[in-house]
Amino acid sequence: MKERKLYDINAPNASTGIINGESSNVLNWDDVRFNWAYPMYKNMLANFWTPFEINMSNDRKQWPELSSDEQETFKKIIGLLAFLDSIQTDYSSKVADYLTDSSLAALMQVLSFQEVVHNQSYSYVLSSLVDKHEQDQIFEYWKHDEILLERNNFIAEGYERFVEEKTPQAFIESVVYDVVLEGLFFYAGFAFFYNLARNQKMVSTSTMINYINRDELIHVNLFAHIFKETLNENPELDTKENMQFVTDTFKKAVDLEVKWGQHIIGNKIDGINMNELEDYIKYTANKRCKLLGVDAPYPEIKGNPLKWIKAYKEVDEGKSDFFEQKSRQYTKVSDTNGFDEL
């Protein structure tokens, strides 16, 4: 694949293709290849947040009152997220180099930036709750925990292939791994935090997780757009085999995510039933597959089995509002307001 040039005096501003095209690389938002790009950019900026906005003092008080299982799971999830968001920052920045349109590269830069903020939130949370030594240990869980290793290797290998072999086929495969990472592998962990929050525990951390979740939903949409436009412009990639690859990858990913769910949640966390969590993981995989244009791999799962999960419907629907969201508070979590988005 052709890397986007630093500048090209003979090329137009709007690129001639999503990959392997020509582009001046000068960004004029009113002259770009895809009309969904600018609204998505505006949405991403509207979602700006920083961990500094969030006061950790209540969480700090509640931390010693969590059960040791809850503390253990909390730390493992943060350890997982720290690893995944770190490699995600780099993967997205490498993807940016191969998207010909400067507006898509720009979206990818905004995404990388958001991953940086997510990463910082993990240091920020841990430094409020545990001592420096324990924080450093948690940041190394990914090196030792076997279930974590297996799961992370699954993604990392999908990314590595694209990093090493820059072909359109490796590219679209890596995008599927991305949608697994951002659209599935975070979700058992997210559910744990939402469950804490609905029990009025660790609400600040959960608010941060919710902001991260909101960002991830847009990331998933962005990568799904990229996947579908790449197939559309390169019909030789739009094959049965590649559709099957999506299904197979998500099925493997679901197995890993369920295993991880059993490891961190199982039957030891009050309020989360493991069978429901498994269905929730499958429900989420169905949504991501449909977004990529593939049939649901688990047609028996019809709706969200974790009704209590607070969702941010307006974000999915592109109705976010900058100033309103700035002051959004995490106050509406209840058993009754569950809707069907996460």
Add this chain to the structure above:
Amino acid sequence: MKERKLYDINAPNASTGIINGESSNVLNWDDVRFNWAYPMYKNMLANFWTPFEINMSNDRKQWPELSSDEQETFKKIIGLLAFLDSIQTDYSSKVADYLTDSSLAALMQVLSFQEVVHNQSYSYVLSSLVDKHEQDQIFEYWKHDEILLERNNFIAEGYERFVEEKTPQAFIESVVYDVVLEGLFFYAGFAFFYNLARNQKMVSTSTMINYINRDELIHVNLFAHIFKETLNENPELDTKENMQFVTDTFKKAVDLEVKWGQHIIGNKIDGINMNELEDYIKYTANKRCKLLGVDAPYPEIKGNPLKWIKAYKEVDEGKSDFFEQKSRQYTKVSDTNGFDEL
């Protein structure tokens, strides 16, 4: 030079060198190589802004009342900035790949993100003032204007060398070109907007330019840190020849910037004297050279000759405050409050 690995299970989180070191690539802000990195990160986040915050209706009303020279200069400067910030987005993202410490890569991602916002501000301003056809033309000035071409080629060649040949020597040279771009080549243009603003013209556009200027000051500091740490850790690069390279590059850059200043400002813009502008350019070059650890190339210039330029002293000094700056208004421009920072 070694590209930072996606992840490295055998390496520590804090890297073993600024370039060509080892790093797990998992970012724990409380375990990074350089203690200036986290405060700088916080500062960059604190400076978050978006063009959408800025209401362009007054500028739109004033636009037809500008002299044709003012309009022409306004458009040329925006055309210049659009090109430079576009290639800057990509250059900084490539630099990120070769900084071993994940915190420095993160800072570089934040910087790239800010360039994306700067770029968007140029579309935003132009789409408020001129029709789509004229906007598209302005985004192509860099392809035709000879003085612009000469100036842009100077930077782009410095960057291209690093893009093509990834050696530590090409790297530090490209960093010097970066400091020229972000610390000098924007400044005649900035002066033009500050001069409009002190005459109560185009205050919204000038506010945006001021936000951009505030960001650029941090970028220059970041690249200066990278330059000095790289020389410090790689003494074979800390040579008389490289110090001379800084001086020579800035002298060439000053000549090009003065030529550009004559082209866009000369004696046709009320309120800016070309001799003073030339001294201001040299004054700025002196500051940047000193920041890089090199003697001032123009020792005869003692202070800022454009006393009226509104400066953001607190940013230089790291005293920025997130919520305060959010509502900062551009109201204090006067002949008397000039201090010596820009």
